[in-house]
Every structure is written in structure tokens, then in C-alpha cells.
Amino acid sequence: MPFKTLDELRAACLDLPAGDDAAAGAVAARQDTLTKPRGSLGRLETLVAWLARWQGRSTPRLDKVKVVVFAGSHGVTAQGVSAFPAEVTGQMVANFAGGGAAINQLAKAAGAELAVIPLDIERPTGDFTQELAMDDADFLAAVSTGYDAVTKDLDLLCLGEMGIGNTTTAAAIATALFGGGADVWVGRGTGVDDAGLSRKAKAIETAMTLHKDRLADPLAVTAAVGGRELAAMLGAALAARKLGIPLMLDGFVTTAAVAPLRKLNPQGLAHAVAGHVSAEAGHRALLAALGLEPLLDLGMRLGEGSGGCLAVNILRGALACHTGMASFTEAGVSDK
Numbered sequence: 001m002p003f004k005t006l007d008e009l010r011a012a013c014l015d016l017p018a019g020d021d022a023a024a025g026a027v028a029a030r031q032d033t034l035t036k037p038r039g040s041l042g043r044l045e046t047l048v049a050w051l052a053r054w055q056g057r058s059t060p061r062l063d064k065v066k067v068v069v070f071a072g073s074h075g076v077t078a079q080g081v082s083a084f085p086a087e088v089t090g091q092m093v094a095n096f097a098g099g100g101a102a103i104n105q106l107a108k109a110a111g112a113e114l115a116v117i118p119l120d121i122e123r124p125t126g127d128f129t130q131e132l133a134m135d136d137a138d139f140l141a142a143v144s145t146g147y148d149a150v151t152k153d154l155d156l157l158c159l160g161e162m163g164i165g166n167t168t169t170a171a172a173i174a175t176a177l178f179g180g181g182a183d184v185w186v187g188r189g190t191g192v193d194d195a196g197l198s199r200k201a202k203a204i205e206t207a208m209t210l211h212k213d214r215l216a217d218p219l220a221v222t223a224a225v226g227g228r229e230l231a232a233m234l235g236a237a238l239a240a241r242k243l244g245i246p247l248m249l250d251g252f253v254t255t256a257a258v259a260p261l262r263k264l265n266p267q268g269l270a271h272a273v274a275g276h277v278s279a280e281a282g283h284r285a286l287l288a289a290l291g292l293e294p295l296l297d298l299g300m301r302l303g304e305g306s307g308g309c310l311a312v313n314i315l316r317g318a319l320a321c322h323t324g325m326a327s328f329t330e331a332g333v334s335d336k
Contacts, residue, residue, distance in 0.1 A: 146235030160305020187281030
């Protein structure tokens with residue numbers, strides 16, 4: 001297991017490699033020679049430079065893209081915070097395996113490999129309104145599972161999740177890390193009514209009081225109110241940084257899962273891009289708090305890595321322009 005204590009994990013989050021400025025600079029220099037007004041492709045240009053910086057290649061590639069979906073079960077569902085029963089988590093994992101979910105289709109369309117990793121879904125975390133969601137050992141085991149799921153041969157990693165109740169968990173993490181009260185962060189998730197929304201906010205406020213001694217430590221509070229799939233996404237995000245792999249984020253839950261990395265280290269998410277902003281109420285505010293600008297805004301709120309995976313196609317378009325366009329000299333086109 002890569003991390004045996006919170007201190008070991010914290011040290012790893014603080015000691016992060018920088019990107020390759022020379023590779024990013026080479027991309028920028030080539031962009032200025034291509035047959036277009038300088039900067040006219042907007043973020044398509046900077047996205048290629050971002051890929052180059054974190055892959056460490058002056059000509060980046062997207063030959064091996066992987067979507068990893070982590071699944072976990074949440075004890076807080078006992079508080080009536082979801083419109084769907086807890087057993088849907090396991091049923092959806094089976095649906096992923098059978099190829100019947102949205103992420104299966106989007107991964108195929110994006111030319112991405114899909115892996116689904118359930119984390120003790122038959123054993124829910126503790127109900128964080130009454131106890132720790134995870135003790136330190138359980139939390140570190142889940143982080144380590146995510147860390148070990150990332151291999152150094154990847155050109156891009158996309159993160160996704162499945163877990164009934166996990167928008168409540170994500171909102172609890174956001175409340176703990178950024179304050180403002182539960183009402184700022186809770187949303188309807190799977191479609192709860194007003195009473196369900198109120199139960200979500202009450203559960204989170206109860207947790208903030210119960211676990212107040214942990215609120216100053218991003219890792220300790222994530223163990224207290226988080227979920228195994230969120231902990232695994234944190235580990236995977238850390239591994240991607242250590243291995244020089246750009247990271248594509250999905251929606252509210254994924255963003256909340258990796259937020260502790262940014263809270264611990266101002267450059268902790270420099271290797272990450274937000275694939276989209278979801279319709280879940282707190283996501284836009286969370287992205288703003290992390291300094292992330294989403295690529296897409298399509299009103300999606302499914303999870304599964306769906307929005308992030310869809311945004312891979314934007315990266316492919318950006319890279320195709322960068323590598324395939326002719327320069328002014330090559331095309332015989334007059335530069336200004």
C-alpha cells in the first residue's frame with residue numbers, strides 16, 4: 001500500500017513534480033506558425049500546450065486514454081438523502097460491465113479504454129452523521145487503490161464515479177474545505193424533492209459539528225465525511241501527477257474528491273482540466289474555488305465520468321489541428 005499514514009499521504013501531496021515548460025513553449029511556438037491568425041483557436045491552442053506540459057512532450061499524443069470509474073457505497077443514505085435506493089450502486093456496476101451505461105458509449109466515442117473499480121460496495125461507509133465515514137486505515141486503503149490503478153503508459157486519465165449518496169458526500173467535503181454552509185453546496189443529485197434537499201443539508205450540518213476537530217485538515221475531514229470512491233479518485237489524481245499524466249475531471253463529485261489536493265498544495269491541480277460544469281448546484285462554485293474553467297456546459301449531472309469523457313473529443317480536435325495544420329511557409333500562405 002503506497003500510503004500507510006496520513007502524514008505519508010500529506011507529504012506526497014506537498015512534493016509534486018512541475019510541468020515541462022519547454023514542451024509547452026514548443027507547442028506555443030508552433031501554434032504561431034500555423035495558417036491562422038495567432039490565438040484564433042482560443043483554448044484549443046492552450047489545451048495542446050497543457051497536454052505537452054504534463055506529458056513532457058513537445059508533440060503530445062492521445063494514443064492511450066483511459067476512463068477509470070470508481071464505485072462506493074455510502075452509509076449516509078440511511079438519512080434519506082437520495083431519490084434512489086442504495087442497491088442501485090451495485091446494479092449500475094453490473095450495468096457498466098454489461099456495456100449498458102452512458103459512459104460505455106461515451107468512452108467508445110472518445111476512443112478511450114474504460115475500467116470500473118468497485119470498492120467494497122457491499123460494505124457501506126459509516127453514516128457520517130453518527131460516526132466517521134472511514135477511519136484512517138480505510139481511507140488510506142481506498143486512496144492507495146486509486147493510486148495503484150494508474151499506470152505510467154497513459155496519455156490522459158479521466159476520472160468518474162458511481163455511488164448512491166455521493167453528491168451528499170461531495171457537498172460535505174466542499175462545506176468542510178471551503179465553508180459557506182451546507183446550503184451553498186447541496187443539490188438535488190439523483191433528483192430528490194425539497195424534503196430530500198433539506199435532509200441533505202441537515203446531514204451535512206450535523207457532520208460539521210460532529211467532526212469539527214478534523215475540519216482544519218483536508219485529509220482527515222475527507223476521511224470523516226467522504227467515500228471510498230472519492231478517496232480512490234484523490235489517489236488516482238495524485239498518481240497522475242507523479243507519473244506525468246494530464247488529468248480530465250468530470251462533475252461535482254469528482255471535483256470535490258480531488259479538491260483536498262488543491263487545498264494542500266496551491267499547484268496540486270495544475271495538471272487537471274475540468275471537462276464540464278454540471279447542473280449539480282455546487283459545482284460551478286467549486287470549480288471557481290479551485291480556479292478551474294470548464295470546457296463544456298451542457299446541463300449534465302450523471303456522473304460516471306460522462307462529462308469529462310465527452311470533453312476528450314475537444315482535446316482530440318485541438319491536437320489534430322496542432323499536428324495536422326500546415327505552417328504559413330509550408331502552405332505558401334502570406335503571414336501578416
